[in-house]
Amino acid sequence: MAFDRPEIIRPPSEARSYFLPLTKGCSNNTCTFCSYYGSKLIIREVEEVKREIDALALFLKYGIYLPNAQISPLNYWDGKRVFLQDADALVYPFPQLKETLQYLNERLPFLERIGIYGTRQDILRRSLEELKILRRLKLGIIYVGLESGDDDVLQKVKKGSNSQQIIDAATKAKEAGIIISVTVILGLGGVDGSEKHALATSK
Numbered sequence: 443m444a445f446d447r448p449e450i451i452r453p454p455s456e457a458r459s460y461f462l463p464l465t466k467g468c469s470n471n472t473c474t475f476c477s478y479y480g481s482k483l484i485i486r487e488v489e490e491v492k493r494e495i496d497a498l499a500l501f502l503k504y505g506i507y508l509p510n511a512q513i514s515p516l517n518y519w520d521g522k523r524v525f526l527q528d529a530d531a532l533v534y535p536f537p538q539l540k541e542t543l544q545y546l547n548e549r550l551p552f553l554e555r556i557g558i559y560g561t562r563q564d565i566l567r568r569s570l571e572e573l574k575i576l577r578r579l580k581l582g583i584i585y586v587g588l589e590s591g592d593d594d595v596l597q598k599v600k601k602g603s604n605s606q607q608i609i610d611a612a613t614k615a616k617e618a619g620i621i622i623s624v625t626v627i628l629g630l631g632g633v634d635g636s637e638k639h640a641l642a643t644s645k
Contacts (some may be wrong), residue, residue, distance in 0.1 A: 532560030543579035562611035572620035591643035
């Protein structure tokens with residue numbers, strides 16, 4: 443059965459990227475504020491991912507669509523960037539992720555940057571050498587949700603991590619040469635906790 447493509451939920455800076463799904467849903471599906479709350483993580487088969495890359499490469503070279511090929515809309519693609527979906531694509535098993543990036547580089551050598559959403563768990567379980575390998579394969583940016591620097595807030599919203607773990611993950615990725623883009627949710631501390639949320643987050 444074909445992979446059911448997720449809807450496109452992407453960072454603003456990926457507006458002109460090609461959207462290539464590796465997963466659907468999120469492994470950290472406990473955050474109470476998130477539309478992925480309670481979702482089931484689905485992993486796309488790497489061979490299906492490679493078929494999409496082949497279809498895209500064929501279309502770019504010859505203007506031909508393969509029958510039954512799934513490719514993302516190309517209306518706004520700048521031809522330089524790829525964003526790997528879905529909300530937690532960095533959870534994709536490392537051998538398959540490496541294989542996918544290698545294949546992207548082989549078939550689309552003109553790519554300048556590949557971006558991805560990831561959790562602190564995804565980053566921390568990768569070795570530094572694995573992250574460096576991904577960087578050499580043009581994984582240039584990881585988008586991570588800090589949400590709040592206040593550990594009490596993170597516990598209340600069931601983030602599954604604390605602020606220090608996210609700092610450690612971001613530091614590790616940066617050591618590998620990968621840019622980290624961190625998301626914060628304003629107002630997540632509520633009225634009573636807003637000052638503590640703001641101060642701990644800025645710290």
